[in-house]
Amino acid sequence: MKITLIYPAIGDYKDEACMEPLPLGALAGMTPPDVEIALYDDRLEPIPYDEPTDLVGISVQIYSAKRAYAISAEYRKRGVPVILGGMHVTLLPEEAAQHADAIFVSDAESLWRQVLEDARHGQLKPVYRGCPGIPQSDTFTRHDLYKGKKYLPISLVQFGRGCPFVCTFCATSAYFDHKHYYRQIDHVLAEIERQGRKTIFFVDDNIIGDFDAAKALFRELIPLKLHWVSQASINMTGDRELMDLMAQSGCLGHVVGFESIDQANLRLMQKNQNMLDGFTAYKPQLEILRDYGLQTWAALTVGHDCDTPESVERTLEFAMKNKFTFAAFNLLMPYPGTPLYQQLKDEKRLLYDGKWWLHDDYRFNHAAFIPKNMSPEQLTELTFWMRRTFNSPASIFYRVTDFKTNLRNPYRFGVYLVYNPLFRKETLKKQGIRLSR
Ligand code: SF4
Structure with missing residues (x-):
């Protein structure tokens, strides 16, 4: 199985003072080793929509929400399931749910492996609700x-x-x-x-x-x-x-x-x-x-x-x-x-x-x-x-x-x-x- 993790930009802004997208590196660290991971940062590079993948995960912040929804639409048009997570999704889950196959509310630590298991079996649920808690308690950033x-x-x-x-x-x-x-x-x-x-x-x-x-x-x-x-x-x-x-x-x-x-x-x-x-x-x-x-x-x-x-x-x-x-x-x-x-x-x-x-x-x-x-x-x-x-x-x-x-x-x-x-x-x-x- 292969997943693609995406960090959206604000509009078409290309950032020259870009910091590592920690939410995606942390999520990758929680992913079992038999899952292949591709990471694309929309602030720095084009997104290869046609590259084969089994699941797309997009980190949504308020300023990048509009762009995140547009990226999600591109993948879904190609039949690739998309899950959205991040602070904006947690604060406005009903809005985010209209733009994805699944949403992840709150922190990913508790349920991310479940998401991957469900995706592996083609049984992604519409909503996963984690809970706020200790960050990366037993995993490291990739x-x-x-x-x-x-x-x-x-x-x-x-x-x-x-x-x-x-x-x-x-x-x-x-x-x-x-x-x-x-x-x-x-x-x-x-x-x-x-x-x-x-x-x-x-x-x-x-x-x-x-x-x-x-x-x-x-x-x-x-x-x-x-x-x-x-x-x-x-x-x-x-x-x-x-x-x-x-x-x-x-x-x-x-x-x-x-x-x-x-x-x-x-x-x-x-x-x-x-x-x-x-x-x-x-x-x-x-x-x-x-x-x-x-x-x-x-x-x-x-x-x-x-x-x-x-x-x-x-x-x-x-x-x-x-x-x-x-x-x-x-x-x-x-x-x-x-x-x-x-x-x-x-x-x-x-x-x-x-x-x-x-x-x-x-x-x-x-x-x-x-x-x-x-x-x-x-x-x-x-x-x-x-x-x-x-x-x-x-x-x-x-x-x-x-x-x-x-x-x-x-x-x-x-x-x-x-x-x-x-x-x-x-x-x-x-x-x-x-x-x-
Ligand atoms: S609640 Fe805490 S993190 Fe938020 S603005 Fe106030 S001091 Fe900063």
Whole structure:
């Protein structure tokens, strides 16, 4: 039996800063050895629809849902059964079921082998319901399947999944019901050893979601002499032991969800972990991150109900003043299944019939709802402006001049120098593209 695993692109966007598609590598790792596997990444290569295969599995995320459904239709036209899985399928199973022979709801670990057995006997069921839990508890990612494809030279590994916090816009929080699951540490270490690289991206939703578990992991990472990055909430700075271990274990920095510098917005989105010790626009926390030499990728979101054109400008000033190594200026998106989506729906503020991810007129990074204090077009243009300004050559030149982070040593300078122009190119190229072809 042969299966084909596919990672869809957003529209016809060809990504030059592409990371390994961990969900597919992990799924391949759960597949029995007598099953042949082909992996195609739509972001990098054409999909050979006519290549013989017995089952196609497609990983569906919200931005790639339209493209995923189109790929599925091509295979089904040729009589090949298709199963869809991923976060979007879990949040909207009825929608996904219209585009496949079978769907997989929730995490694959518990039932993937059953899916393959059913497919082998031509008895695929329409719905498989797994449950959230410990990721890859007894299997390893098939990193070998990525060989020959042009991914960034950093290996994706997961320690945990989910996050204990309740941010109202967060699809992860909705998906995992505010719970946090993590793998056994010796299993993570074995995975790191198997893949061979010394630069790791822990793709955890929040690697410090459980302080004790994170400390235990960091202690074991110290002798490995890795360089690693991840995603972490800003409350990490409240625990010095955690920060010490993090730095000693080779952490270069994190994606940190600041989201807003306005306390009223943070309250609206229930981002309480950003206001634990009173709120001073992150000043003490940022000093701690800098003291540990962490190069921060700031995640900021605009379009909240307390945002105005002036507050958007202040948000950009905040990012510039702090000389963040990277920053993502995200437009607030109503993800289905989140409290934010429900609120905007109740208030009749959703655009594109409430299904922007399927709408022919929707373009990537455009506002999909009516903001309170500006028009959707103005919000979109402001977000484009933030990205253009932050990623401009003048800004890249200015932000490098932080001796605690970007100029801390030649390696850190190299990271800054290589990735800033690359991310600038990719960020600006992606804005405004269609979600399907
Ligand atoms: S901290 Fe991050 S991952 Fe956790 S709920 Fe908030 S946005 Fe989601």
